[in-house]
Amino acid sequence: MIRVGIFGVTGYAGYELARWLQRHPSASVVWAVSESSAGKRLAQVVPGPLDMPLLAANQVDWQAVDLIFTGLPHGVAAQTVAEARKHGVKAIDLSADLRLDNPAAYTRWYDHTHPHPELLNAPYGLPELNRAALVDVPAIANPGCYPTSVLLGLAPLLEQGWWQTGQTIIINAASGVSGAGRAPKQHLHFVEAHENYSPYNIGHTHRHVGEIEQELSKLANAPVNTIFAPHLLPTQRGILSTIYVPIQPELDLVSIHALYRQRYAAEPFVNVLDQGQLASLAHVVHTNDCAIGLTLAQPGMLIVTAAIDNLLKGASGQAIQNMNIMFGLPETTGLR
Amino acid sequence: MIRVGIFGVTGYAGYELARWLQRHPSASVVWAVSESSAGKRLAQVVPGPLDMPLLAANQVDWQAVDLIFTGLPHGVAAQTVAEARKHGVKAIDLSADLRLDNPAAYTRWYDHTHPHPELLNAPYGLPELNRAALVDVPAIANPGCYPTSVLLGLAPLLEQGWWQTGQTIIINAASGVSGAGRAPKQHLHFVEAHENYSPYNIGHTHRHVGEIEQELSKLANAPVNTIFAPHLLPTQRGILSTIYVPIQPELDLVSIHALYRQRYAAEPFVNVLDQGQLASLAHVVHTNDCAIGLTLAQPGMLIVTAAIDNLLKGASGQAIQNMNIMFGLPETTGLR
Amino acid sequence: MIRVGIFGVTGYAGYELARWLQRHPSASVVWAVSESSAGKRLAQVVPGPLDMPLLAANQVDWQAVDLIFTGLPHGVAAQTVAEARKHGVKAIDLSADLRLDNPAAYTRWYDHTHPHPELLNAPYGLPELNRAALVDVPAIANPGCYPTSVLLGLAPLLEQGWWQTGQTIIINAASGVSGAGRAPKQHLHFVEAHENYSPYNIGHTHRHVGEIEQELSKLANAPVNTIFAPHLLPTQRGILSTIYVPIQPELDLVSIHALYRQRYAAEPFVNVLDQGQLASLAHVVHTNDCAIGLTLAQPGMLIVTAAIDNLLKGASGQAIQNMNIMFGLPETTGLR
Amino acid sequence: MIRVGIFGVTGYAGYELARWLQRHPSASVVWAVSESSAGKRLAQVVPGPLDMPLLAANQVDWQAVDLIFTGLPHGVAAQTVAEARKHGVKAIDLSADLRLDNPAAYTRWYDHTHPHPELLNAPYGLPELNRAALVDVPAIANPGCYPTSVLLGLAPLLEQGWWQTGQTIIINAASGVSGAGRAPKQHLHFVEAHENYSPYNIGHTHRHVGEIEQELSKLANAPVNTIFAPHLLPTQRGILSTIYVPIQPELDLVSIHALYRQRYAAEPFVNVLDQGQLASLAHVVHTNDCAIGLTLAQPGMLIVTAAIDNLLKGASGQAIQNMNIMFGLPETTGLR
Missing domain, CATH: 3.40.50.720 (NAD(P)-binding Rossmann-like Domain)
Known part of the structure; x- marks a missing residue:
């Protein structure tokens, strides 16, 4: 014990x-x-x-x-x-x-x-x-909550070298209010946060950027530049990162999906969703799972949706x- | 001007x-x-x-x-x-x-x-x-927000002398979080109030009791005893008071409904709902209206539902x- | 297995x-x-x-x-x-x-x-x-979800004979939306239920009344008459019943609290809160617990607050x- | 009349x-x-x-x-x-x-x-x-709700020719549930949408893409390629589009902010926020306004946040x- x-x-x-x-x-x-x-x-x-x-x-x-x-x-x-x-x-x-x-x-x-x-x-x-x-x-x-979602969402691609080296990865992330801590603050007041949705610290100013880029660069074995834009969601918990990744233009979704499935085949807490499915908070809240959805928006541009419970896997x-x-x-x- | x-x-x-x-x-x-x-x-x-x-x-x-x-x-x-x-x-x-x-x-x-x-x-x-x-x-x-809903919900009955004089009126009330003010407090933090519903100051301890009983007694021309039990709702705004009133046992709903309709016929901001309808927050939020529903639960017991927007009519x-x-x-x- | x-x-x-x-x-x-x-x-x-x-x-x-x-x-x-x-x-x-x-x-x-x-x-x-x-x-x-909260909230009092036999018990209950089932209906649409709070089937018309009165009467060994007024809460889950019970006027809160603590001393899933605490959804959601709070509103009138997770203990x-x-x-x- | x-x-x-x-x-x-x-x-x-x-x-x-x-x-x-x-x-x-x-x-x-x-x-x-x-x-x-937020958020930049012609504009958009209409559907059920946040139709498949690109191209006087990724928010109303625009790398935020302020100076319903402020739903719900925030994430990359009430300005x-x-x-x- x-x-x-x-x-x-x-x-x-x-x-x-x-x-x-x-x-x-x-x-x-x-x-x-x-x-x-x-x-x-x-x-x-x-x-x-x-x-x-x-x-x-x-x-x-x-x-x-x-x-x-x-x-x-x-x-x-x-x-x-x-x-x-x-x-x-x-x-x-x-x-x-x-x-x-x-x-x-x-x-x-x-x-x-x-x-x-x-x-x-x-x-x-x-x-x-x-x-x-x-x-x-x-x-x-x-690890930090946002970084966990981003790193799991990108690892197979970066390890494999399938992203467009040198191009910027855009991370549009959203977190439930528990991510901001329990101390009462004006913008966390129920009346201010409910029926609201608000970006904060967008650009290159959120403290998680240092952690995200440090770890992404290790995965890619090269410097990785990101734009990180977090948003406050009117939920108690949950993070969804919607990640826009420039990739090699000849890659198709079938190959990418197969890569992710293989990379995470033995992982009990990573759930690569079926092709066509997108990750949402409902897939993961109150679990230690990370759900990952993959969409080829157009040739050369992959959108990864990666969801976790910020208080559990995060x-x-x-x-x-x-x-x-x-x-x-x-x-x-x-x-x- | x-x-x-x-x-x-x-x-x-x-x-x-x-x-x-x-x-x-x-x-x-x-x-x-x-x-x-x-x-x-x-x-x-x-x-x-x-x-x-x-x-x-x-x-x-x-x-x-x-x-x-x-x-x-x-x-x-x-x-x-x-x-x-x-x-x-x-x-x-x-x-x-x-x-x-x-x-x-x-x-x-x-x-x-x-x-x-x-x-x-x-x-x-x-x-x-x-x-x-x-x-x-x-x-x-x-007037206070809770008292407004209670007084409008009970006035016709008390003015008319149709309640059971001397018996206790039970007021189960619920308010959106804006009723608790804008200063940040632990229990008003989004994470604490969301997906929650909690009674507070129930019994005879909420400050609105003095105001409610003072004004009800004027309407009834007799002392009125109430039990007042407020609850915090996970909404930004709105109050619903569910009021249990002992009435003369021979009264039927048709007469009571007619009394309310007549009493408020000329009032632009009081909406006595059709028989069978119950008041809800959706009837009133973002308006200056008070919606009133009437239910005869059993002979001698009327349930009045009275809803207002706590920031407007309240x-x-x-x-x-x-x-x-x-x-x-x-x-x-x-x-x- | x-x-x-x-x-x-x-x-x-x-x-x-x-x-x-x-x-x-x-x-x-x-x-x-x-x-x-x-x-x-x-x-x-x-x-x-x-x-x-x-x-x-x-x-x-x-x-x-x-x-x-x-x-x-x-x-x-x-x-x-x-x-x-x-x-x-x-x-x-x-x-x-x-x-x-x-x-x-x-x-x-x-x-x-x-x-x-x-x-x-x-x-x-x-x-x-x-x-x-x-x-x-x-x-x-x-058992039904509402009945579970009501029966656990009243059992010690009725078994002990401390309520005012023959007088009506008023149950003001509120449930999260999952209690209404998963089939899509207009009033369960997110936009209709959110920022709303609405009574339904109040009086003597909800199907749980038969079950509640049948079981309460067994506990009391006498017919028990109730007024049951359920409300739909804008939460996913959770039930709170606020119960107004006429009791023997000489009873004080210390005795009643002791009775409840003793009655449920060996029960792993019933949590009789400290004196002065009121039950709320936050006490119980995502657990199999029933939380019970006790308030003596005035001599002869006890308010029991009983909370459960409608999907678990309910x-x-x-x-x-x-x-x-x-x-x-x-x-x-x-x-x- | x-x-x-x-x-x-x-x-x-x-x-x-x-x-x-x-x-x-x-x-x-x-x-x-x-x-x-x-x-x-x-x-x-x-x-x-x-x-x-x-x-x-x-x-x-x-x-x-x-x-x-x-x-x-x-x-x-x-x-x-x-x-x-x-x-x-x-x-x-x-x-x-x-x-x-x-x-x-x-x-x-x-x-x-x-x-x-x-x-x-x-x-x-x-x-x-x-x-x-x-x-x-x-x-x-x-106009459509999403397109309104996007077009107002991008018009000054495209009219002025300050974006990087030919590069893809990424639009990460989020809408309250009323945007999906009033007909009851499974994913719009309160229990499914509450405490959830979910992408849908991302990539190039949402019907608003045709409208958005048609009108953006008129503003830019050139074809405009976008990635459009809408998300369902657990709110009744409101849209926030977070738009990632490649711009001329030498532009600074002061100039861009001045351009927007000047372009919309006479517009009663467009509110270009102070530098450093970001648009949120709270700025606009229950109004006909569009609030616009501007952030220079890094040289050559502007993030526009544009918020409207989907039922009003949208x-x-x-x-x-x-x-x-x-x-x-x-x-x-x-x-x-």
């Missing part, structure tokens, strides 16, 4: 993690931290089926756990992971703190110096791309998948 | 007021106050079709207006109305500050002494019950209706 | 059943019937994570299963259960066909003669009230709970 | 038209047709504030009207317009029947021969592009705007 501690359990990702771990046959939540609600019980803070005491960070018993999950703001997350490492506790970090490869990129996107640059060598925990690197490691960088589900790999369990344990 | 000033224009009621006044042929918004956003323009603060400069309260030109609307928290509202009266400016107050008849009741429900008890003699602005008292007065208490639309009466205009001006 | 067949798998309850059975460690779906989509695969008909072939009713292999679940219209359901019995296959029926105790009541509420009145002796599968009667039986009547979750009991498994198997 | 007849008044566009015409000071609805509900009254068919008798098409009095609006399926619409012309009645057609310039294009996109090709010379009623051609004409083709509001022009009224009459 893996003994687990959760930091940030009252956030949406932390809560979802606690919920799915409750059903996990080989892991058990020993304690949970909520700095803002320490001393209360979870059921008092979040109406729902879960209940447990909430600790402050300085109250935790490091000896009692084998692994922590950190659902914390960047900066704080790295410090908590570093603390865990001192105690010999493994960590899976749901923030961005371990994702970028070099400190300069981190400073560019997050506006401050990385507090523990030595942690940046943690492997990037997207199992479908990087499984071997995750076994038995001390720490894993859990955060907590993938974190559990990473835990399973880290500890040598079957990868789907507790995720069906 | 009535020259209008609005206090609290960035709130939901204030904004709706500004929007409907824009189309009003005989009134014009001269200035608008937003204490929290003074110095900005409205379009910077609220994405939408309106734009105008936002003033601080101490910047306004009292000479430039004939009338103010106050969409402010209780306490502050009374002080602003008092200030307007000093300058000879009329006022329609959308807060609760002018609604109760005596200062003790105010203190009981609002936890502080009324700053200007002399204002409590302002008439209660529910035109369908109280029209004559509203002409040419200096100030009007604009706030800003009714405020304009009151303005029209106050200034001698046709009552429907600018409201169709 | 219990070998299961599902009738009506493309309906909302049938699909949810298939989804939860997928994670059940001791049951396995052998085949699934969809009369309207026979010959297709499930993933073609319902976008989502599940896939399996869809059979016509006359194609099924009765030898291959130990148990069927019937998510079918009334009338057809009874015929299917009767067919299962002929083959020695057990049945849990999610329709209303097995719920009423006598054929006359069935005819009154469902407008046709019961095709198999001998099936009406199947026990009523609300485990918290009736557990012992469900073990090893050939067929179980799975249908498929409860059906699995019943299966577990029927086959001697731990009751929570596959439901956490 | 313009005497108006409406065909298809129970559809979403027809109803919205009737609602806004109710407030129009110089137009009046004389009769309204609903083939499917003839003989009933509007309030029986659509819960809401409007009521009027519903006629069958063969019951109308052509002498009583000056103008008809046709909110009908393609094919039927053209026949109705032709009938109106025979009676000397003007027509504004909200279907696609008058929009394409040549019969062959119509056949390609609508799969049948145009029943009245002589009607295809009706002018395309997008006043901001084509105002002069609309005065006093017998019939106007009211249908009925624009139809009234066209009526105003057709009859020589001030263009904003009845639309503020």
